[in-house]
Structure formats: structure tokens, C-alpha cells
Amino acid sequence: ETGVTQTPRHLVMGMTNKKSLKCEQHLGHNAMYWYKQSAKKPLELMFVYNFKEQTENNSVPSRFSPECPNSSHLFLHLHTLQPEDSALYLCASSQSRGGRGTEAFFGQGTRLTVV
């Protein structure tokens, strides 16, 4: 257990559905991330939030919409996804200290299948 919890662990959704992934961290970290992990592009950074403010959006399609209501919670809202969006979605958190990188802790991931 790393202190980062993701739900659900598995999700199957149709292309017209709307669903949300949730991530929660109890480590007191101020930065949270969403990564997409697939066979083609392992650990691809999607979004970064520092102190609840989005600081990075790596050209992610608008069908993925992140939300960070506070420094402990991170959501990824999904709508009208494509089959190629099927992947493992990993959340991570770290403590950003004045520009110095620190260890990131990962959640267990959500295995998403789009049918």
C-alpha cells in the first residue's frame, strides 16, 4: 500500500458512456498526476496538478477531462471514448519542493476497456 488509492480497479464502458476515475492520496502531497499505460506507449504523462492547479496537459484529447477539487483528490472524467483509449490509467502523487523532484507514489491503476 503506497497511500494512493484508485477506484474502480476495472472498468468496461461503451463508447457513448460517461464515467469517472477517482484517485485519493493520504500522503500530504501537493502534486498529482494521471498517466496512461499501454503496450504502445508505456507510462505516458497526461495531466499534472500542482497545488490544485493544472500545470500540464500533454495534448490529451478533450474526451478526457481532469478535475482536482483539492490536493488529496483527483478525478479523470471520461466521455465518448474510443477503443484505442483502452489502457491502464495510473494516478501518482509527489511532494513538489521548490523545483526539486521527489519520489512519486503510484496507485494500483484502473484497467479501462472501451467496447
Added chain:
Amino acid sequence: GENVEQHPSTLSVQEGDSAVIKCTYSDSASNYFPWYKQELGKRPQLIIDIRSNVGEKKDQRIAVTLNKTAKHFSLHITETQPEDSAVYFCAAVGNQGGKLIFGQGTELSVKP
């Protein structure tokens, strides 16, 4: 932005041999270089890291070296064991903090 290249993509060694995985990065301002191990079906977990003010760091059978001039860093595993079999990822973090960019991963297989 930062780009991290990792080689090889797959590596197979005999138990007891050494394994070396190499990474290069593009952003000279990067200051933190962690290595993660991901076992099948599990989340990535940190195994060792190094900061830009250090050239080498060792922890039992694993070591990491950093060459800032050439912008590359390497993971060395000695006396490999079957339980070392996993996917290993290198990463780099820039001076703006937080943005962890990963290499493509190396699937290490240690044969008994």
C-alpha cells in the same frame, strides 16, 4: 519539453549475471532521476534515485550512475536473481518540479 530515451527494450540474462539499462534525457535542467520497477500486474515502485549533484549511488545489488555532461544515466543490477524479472523504467524531473517523464521501459528477464 523533456524527452527520455531508454535502451534496451528487452534484456535477458542468466541468474548471477549483471544487467545494465541506459537512459538519455534532453533537458539539461533536469535535476532528479528515479528508477522504477514494475512487476506484472502491479504498480511501478521506486527502487533507487539520484540527484544531479551526485555522480553515483549504490544500494546493495543496484547502483545508478549519472553523467550530466552527456545527459545520460544508467541502472546496474549485479548478481541478478529471478525475482529481479520485471519492467524497469527510468525517469527525469525538470527544475520546475513534479513533471516526471518516463523512458519507454526495459523488460528484464532473469533465467534461473
